[in-house]
Amino acid sequence: MSENDEAALVERAKHDPEAFGVLYETHVDRIYNYIYYRTGSVRDAEDLTSRTFFRALRGIERYQQQGVPFSAWLYRIAHNLVANWHRDTSRRKVVYLDELSMVAESRPGPEDELEFIAEEAWLQGAIRQLDADRQLLLTLKFGEGLSNIEIGRIMGRSEGAIKSLYHRTLIALKKQLSREES
Amino acid sequence: MVTMRQNNSLVDVLTMYTDRLNEGRDMAAEVVRTFPEYAPDLAALLDLTRRLKAALMPVKPALAFRQALRANLLVARHAKLVPHITIRNPFRRQRIVLISAAIGSVVSVVIGVIAALVIRNRTADRTHGLPSA
Incomplete structure:
Protein backbone atom coordinates (compact mmCIF):
# COMPACT_ATOMS: atom_id res chain seq x y z
CA MET A 1 0.00 0.00 0.00
CA SER A 2 1.43 3.37 -0.98
CA GLU A 3 1.68 6.26 1.47
CA ASN A 4 -1.11 8.14 -0.25
CA ASP A 5 -3.36 5.08 -0.26
CA GLU A 6 -2.70 4.51 3.41
CA ALA A 7 -3.39 8.15 4.26
CA ALA A 8 -6.70 8.00 2.41
CA LEU A 9 -7.61 4.76 4.15
CA VAL A 10 -6.84 6.25 7.56
CA GLU A 11 -9.07 9.24 6.86
CA ARG A 12 -11.90 6.93 5.79
CA ALA A 13 -11.39 4.79 8.88
CA LYS A 14 -12.28 7.77 11.06
CA HIS A 15 -15.88 7.39 9.92
CA ASP A 16 -16.08 4.04 8.16
CA PRO A 17 -15.88 0.84 10.26
CA GLU A 18 -15.00 -1.29 7.25
CA ALA A 19 -12.04 0.95 6.48
CA PHE A 20 -10.85 0.50 10.06
CA GLY A 21 -11.20 -3.22 9.51
CA VAL A 22 -8.84 -2.99 6.55
CA LEU A 23 -6.33 -1.06 8.66
CA TYR A 24 -6.59 -3.76 11.27
CA GLU A 25 -5.96 -6.56 8.78
CA THR A 26 -2.97 -4.66 7.40
CA HIS A 27 -1.25 -4.16 10.74
CA VAL A 28 -2.40 -6.81 13.21
CA ASP A 29 0.35 -9.30 12.36
CA ARG A 30 3.19 -6.86 12.87
CA ILE A 31 1.78 -5.46 16.09
CA TYR A 32 1.15 -8.93 17.46
CA ASN A 33 4.67 -10.01 16.48
CA TYR A 34 6.20 -7.00 18.21
CA ILE A 35 4.22 -7.51 21.40
CA TYR A 36 4.85 -11.25 21.43
CA TYR A 37 8.61 -10.76 21.45
CA ARG A 38 8.34 -7.98 24.01
CA THR A 39 6.30 -10.14 26.42
CA GLY A 40 7.32 -13.68 25.52
CA SER A 41 3.77 -14.94 25.95
CA VAL A 42 1.02 -15.72 23.48
CA ARG A 43 -1.67 -14.92 26.02
CA ASP A 44 -0.21 -11.56 26.93
CA ALA A 45 0.42 -10.79 23.27
CA GLU A 46 -3.24 -11.45 22.45
CA ASP A 47 -4.41 -9.34 25.36
CA LEU A 48 -2.15 -6.42 24.57
CA THR A 49 -2.80 -6.62 20.84
CA SER A 50 -6.50 -6.34 21.56
CA ARG A 51 -5.92 -3.34 23.78
CA THR A 52 -3.71 -1.73 21.17
CA PHE A 53 -6.37 -1.85 18.50
CA PHE A 54 -9.19 -0.82 20.82
CA ARG A 55 -7.10 2.14 21.88
CA ALA A 56 -6.45 2.93 18.24
CA LEU A 57 -10.16 2.68 17.59
CA ARG A 58 -10.89 5.19 20.33
CA GLY A 59 -8.22 7.60 19.16
CA ILE A 60 -8.32 7.38 15.39
CA GLU A 61 -10.63 10.37 14.97
CA ARG A 62 -7.94 12.54 16.54
CA TYR A 63 -5.12 10.95 14.50
CA GLN A 64 -3.25 13.48 12.37
CA GLN A 65 -1.14 12.65 9.36
CA GLN A 66 2.46 13.63 10.08
CA GLY A 67 4.28 12.12 7.16
CA VAL A 68 5.16 8.89 8.96
CA PRO A 69 3.67 5.44 8.44
CA PHE A 70 0.45 4.69 10.32
CA SER A 71 2.23 1.73 11.86
CA ALA A 72 4.45 4.15 13.80
CA TRP A 73 1.39 5.30 15.73
CA LEU A 74 0.29 1.74 16.39
CA TYR A 75 3.78 0.79 17.55
CA ARG A 76 3.75 3.72 19.95
CA ILE A 77 0.42 2.62 21.43
CA ALA A 78 1.72 -0.94 21.71
CA HIS A 79 4.96 0.25 23.29
CA ASN A 80 3.08 2.22 25.96
CA LEU A 81 0.82 -0.73 26.75
CA VAL A 82 3.78 -3.08 27.01
CA ALA A 83 5.59 -0.62 29.26
CA ASN A 84 2.54 -0.50 31.54
CA TRP A 85 2.34 -4.27 31.43
CA HIS A 86 5.96 -4.57 32.56
CA ARG A 87 5.31 -2.12 35.35
CA ASP A 88 2.16 -3.84 36.54
CA THR A 89 3.34 -7.41 36.43
CA SER A 90 6.10 -8.68 38.62
CA ARG A 91 9.07 -10.21 36.88
CA ARG A 92 8.42 -13.84 36.37
CA LYS A 93 10.30 -16.40 34.45
CA VAL A 94 7.44 -18.63 33.56
CA VAL A 95 7.24 -20.49 30.32
CA TYR A 96 3.86 -21.85 29.36
CA LEU A 97 4.50 -25.39 28.17
CA ASP A 98 1.53 -25.32 25.83
CA GLU A 99 2.92 -22.17 24.24
CA LEU A 100 6.31 -23.83 23.80
CA SER A 101 4.78 -26.67 21.86
CA MET A 102 2.87 -24.18 19.68
CA VAL A 103 6.12 -22.41 18.84
CA ALA A 104 7.88 -25.68 18.09
CA GLU A 105 5.17 -26.85 15.73
CA SER A 106 5.37 -23.66 13.75
CA ARG A 107 9.03 -24.09 12.88
CA PRO A 108 10.93 -26.51 10.68
CA GLY A 109 13.57 -27.15 13.33
CA PRO A 110 16.59 -29.34 13.85
CA GLU A 111 16.33 -32.89 15.19
CA ASP A 112 16.83 -31.83 18.79
CA GLU A 113 13.70 -29.71 19.14
CA LEU A 114 14.14 -29.01 22.83
CA GLU A 115 17.66 -27.68 22.42
CA PHE A 116 16.53 -25.44 19.59
CA ILE A 117 13.66 -24.10 21.65
CA ALA A 118 15.89 -23.55 24.67
CA GLU A 119 18.42 -21.58 22.63
CA GLU A 120 15.70 -19.43 21.13
CA ALA A 121 14.02 -18.82 24.49
CA TRP A 122 17.35 -17.87 26.03
CA LEU A 123 18.17 -15.41 23.27
CA GLN A 124 14.66 -13.97 23.31
CA GLY A 125 15.02 -13.47 27.06
CA ALA A 126 18.27 -11.62 26.51
CA ILE A 127 16.62 -9.44 23.87
CA ARG A 128 13.85 -8.54 26.30
CA MET B 1 41.23 -0.68 19.52
CA VAL B 2 38.99 -0.15 16.53
CA THR B 3 39.16 3.35 15.06
CA MET B 4 36.12 5.49 14.24
CA ARG B 5 36.66 4.97 10.50
CA GLN B 6 36.73 1.24 11.00
CA ASN B 7 33.65 1.46 13.20
CA ASN B 8 31.76 3.22 10.43
CA SER B 9 32.82 0.64 7.89
CA LEU B 10 32.01 -2.21 10.24
CA VAL B 11 28.57 -0.67 10.73
CA ASP B 12 28.04 -0.65 6.98
CA VAL B 13 29.23 -4.23 6.67
CA LEU B 14 26.82 -5.39 9.37
CA THR B 15 23.95 -3.54 7.72
CA MET B 16 24.75 -5.01 4.35
CA TYR B 17 25.08 -8.54 5.73
CA THR B 18 21.80 -8.29 7.64
CA ASP B 19 19.93 -6.98 4.61
CA ARG B 20 21.24 -9.86 2.48
CA LEU B 21 20.38 -12.34 5.23
CA ASN B 22 16.82 -10.99 5.29
CA GLU B 23 16.69 -11.65 1.55
CA GLY B 24 17.66 -15.27 2.20
CA ARG B 25 21.36 -15.01 1.34
CA ASP B 26 23.90 -15.83 4.05
CA MET B 27 27.14 -14.22 2.84
CA ALA B 28 29.10 -14.65 6.08
CA ALA B 29 32.07 -16.46 4.54
CA GLU B 30 32.37 -13.90 1.75
CA VAL B 31 32.07 -10.96 4.13
CA VAL B 32 34.73 -12.26 6.51
CA ARG B 33 37.00 -12.94 3.54
CA THR B 34 36.44 -9.45 2.15
CA PHE B 35 37.09 -7.67 5.44
CA PRO B 36 39.88 -9.62 7.13
CA GLU B 37 40.85 -6.63 9.27
CA TYR B 38 37.55 -6.99 11.14
CA ALA B 39 37.68 -10.76 11.30
CA PRO B 40 37.70 -11.33 15.09
CA ASP B 41 34.79 -8.98 15.87
CA LEU B 42 33.03 -9.53 12.58
CA ALA B 43 32.73 -13.30 12.76
CA ALA B 44 31.11 -13.14 16.21
CA LEU B 45 28.73 -10.38 15.16
CA LEU B 46 27.70 -12.19 12.01
CA ASP B 47 27.03 -15.31 14.04
CA LEU B 48 24.93 -13.28 16.46
CA THR B 49 23.02 -11.80 13.54
CA ARG B 50 22.15 -15.27 12.28
CA ARG B 51 21.02 -16.33 15.74
CA LEU B 52 18.88 -13.22 16.05
CA LYS B 53 17.19 -13.91 12.76
CA ALA B 54 16.39 -17.45 13.89
CA ALA B 55 15.14 -16.29 17.28
CA LEU B 56 12.98 -13.47 15.89
CA MET B 57 11.19 -15.26 13.10
CA PRO B 58 7.81 -13.61 12.57
CA VAL B 59 4.97 -15.05 14.58
CA LYS B 60 1.35 -14.55 13.67
CA PRO B 61 -1.71 -14.52 15.88
CA ALA B 62 -4.00 -17.53 15.90
CA LEU B 63 -6.68 -17.29 13.23
CA ALA B 64 -9.54 -17.59 15.75
CA PHE B 65 -8.14 -14.76 17.83
CA ARG B 66 -7.53 -12.57 14.79
CA GLN B 67 -11.05 -13.05 13.47
CA ALA B 68 -12.70 -12.57 16.87
CA LEU B 69 -10.79 -9.35 17.51
CA ARG B 70 -11.76 -7.97 14.12
CA ALA B 71 -15.41 -8.75 14.75
CA ASN B 72 -15.31 -7.12 18.20
CA LEU B 73 -13.61 -4.04 16.82
CA LEU B 74 -16.20 -3.60 14.09
CA VAL B 75 -19.05 -4.00 16.57
CA ALA B 76 -17.46 -1.41 18.82
CA ARG B 77 -16.86 0.90 15.87
CA HIS B 78 -20.49 0.69 14.81
CA ALA B 79 -21.65 1.35 18.35
CA LYS B 80 -19.34 4.33 18.63
CA LEU B 81 -20.79 5.93 15.51
CA VAL B 82 -24.47 5.67 16.55
CA PRO B 83 -24.66 8.36 19.33
CA HIS B 84 -23.28 10.93 16.93
CA ILE B 85 -26.27 10.67 14.60
CA THR B 86 -29.12 10.39 17.11
CA ILE B 87 -29.96 12.29 20.31
CA ARG B 88 -27.20 14.62 21.39
CA ASN B 89 -28.01 14.78 25.11
CA PRO B 90 -31.22 13.00 26.06
CA PHE B 91 -30.87 13.87 29.74
CA ARG B 92 -30.56 17.64 29.34
CA ARG B 93 -34.28 18.44 29.77
CA GLN B 94 -34.54 16.17 32.77
CA ARG B 95 -31.54 17.87 34.34
CA ILE B 96 -33.14 21.34 33.90
CA VAL B 97 -36.35 20.16 35.55
CA LEU B 98 -34.48 18.69 38.49
CA ILE B 99 -32.44 21.83 39.03
CA SER B 100 -35.53 24.02 38.83
CA ALA B 101 -37.34 21.88 41.36
CA ALA B 102 -34.40 22.05 43.72
CA ILE B 103 -34.22 25.84 43.47
CA GLY B 104 -37.97 26.06 44.09
CA SER B 105 -37.66 23.94 47.17
CA VAL B 106 -34.89 26.09 48.60
CA VAL B 107 -36.83 29.28 47.93
CA SER B 108 -39.89 27.83 49.63
CA VAL B 109 -37.91 26.88 52.71
CA VAL B 110 -36.32 30.32 52.93
CA ILE B 111 -39.70 32.06 52.66
CA GLY B 112 -41.07 29.78 55.35
CA VAL B 113 -38.22 30.56 57.71
CA ILE B 114 -38.57 34.31 57.15
CA ALA B 115 -42.32 34.13 57.75
CA ALA B 116 -41.80 32.21 60.97
CA LEU B 117 -39.31 34.76 62.23
CA VAL B 118 -41.65 37.67 61.42
CA ILE B 119 -44.58 36.06 63.21
CA ARG B 120 -42.41 35.27 66.22
CA ASN B 121 -41.19 38.87 66.45
CA ARG B 122 -44.74 40.27 66.26
CA THR B 123 -45.89 37.92 69.03
CA ALA B 124 -42.98 39.08 71.22
CA ASP B 125 -43.91 42.79 70.60
CA ARG B 126 -47.55 42.21 71.73
CA THR B 127 -46.35 40.53 74.95
CA HIS B 128 -44.14 43.53 75.83
CA GLY B 129 -47.14 45.94 75.28
CA LEU B 130 -49.47 44.45 78.06
CA PRO B 131 -49.93 46.67 81.20
CA SER B 132 -48.33 45.45 84.54
CA ALA B 133 -50.56 43.93 87.32
Missing part, protein backbone atom coordinates in the same frame (compact mmCIF):
# COMPACT_ATOMS: atom_id res chain seq x y z
CA GLN A 129 16.46 -7.09 28.62
CA LEU A 130 17.42 -4.50 26.01
CA ASP A 131 15.72 -1.12 26.12
CA ALA A 132 12.47 -0.67 24.21
CA ASP A 133 14.02 1.16 21.25
CA ARG A 134 16.53 -1.59 20.62
CA GLN A 135 13.85 -4.26 20.89
CA LEU A 136 11.70 -2.40 18.38
CA LEU A 137 14.67 -2.03 16.06
CA LEU A 138 15.37 -5.77 16.12
CA THR A 139 11.69 -6.57 15.61
CA LEU A 140 11.48 -4.29 12.61
CA LYS A 141 14.75 -5.52 11.15
CA PHE A 142 14.27 -9.27 11.57
CA GLY A 143 10.52 -9.60 12.06
CA GLU A 144 9.56 -7.39 9.13
CA GLY A 145 12.84 -7.33 7.20
CA LEU A 146 12.77 -3.54 6.94
CA SER A 147 15.70 -1.45 5.74
CA ASN A 148 17.35 1.15 7.96
CA ILE A 149 15.56 3.90 6.04
CA GLU A 150 12.17 2.31 6.64
CA ILE A 151 12.96 1.66 10.28
CA GLY A 152 14.08 5.26 10.67
CA ARG A 153 10.76 6.55 9.37
CA ILE A 154 8.86 4.49 11.93
CA MET A 155 11.16 5.35 14.82
CA GLY A 156 11.58 9.00 13.85
CA ARG A 157 15.33 8.76 13.29
CA SER A 158 17.74 9.14 10.41
CA GLU A 159 19.14 6.19 8.49
CA GLY A 160 22.56 6.85 9.97
CA ALA A 161 21.15 6.89 13.49
CA ILE A 162 19.45 3.55 12.92
CA LYS A 163 22.61 2.06 11.47
CA SER A 164 24.57 3.20 14.49
CA LEU A 165 21.88 2.02 16.92
CA TYR A 166 21.87 -1.39 15.24
CA HIS A 167 25.62 -1.71 15.60
CA ARG A 168 25.50 -0.69 19.28
CA THR A 169 22.65 -3.11 19.87
CA LEU A 170 24.62 -6.03 18.47
CA ILE A 171 27.66 -5.08 20.55
CA ALA A 172 25.56 -4.77 23.73
CA LEU A 173 23.81 -8.07 23.07
CA LYS A 174 27.09 -9.82 22.34
CA LYS A 175 28.52 -8.62 25.66
CA GLN A 176 25.39 -9.63 27.52
CA LEU A 177 25.38 -13.08 26.00
CA SER A 178 29.08 -13.53 26.73
CA ARG A 179 28.43 -12.68 30.38
CA GLU A 180 25.53 -15.13 30.59
CA GLU A 181 27.43 -17.86 28.80
CA SER A 182 30.37 -17.50 31.15
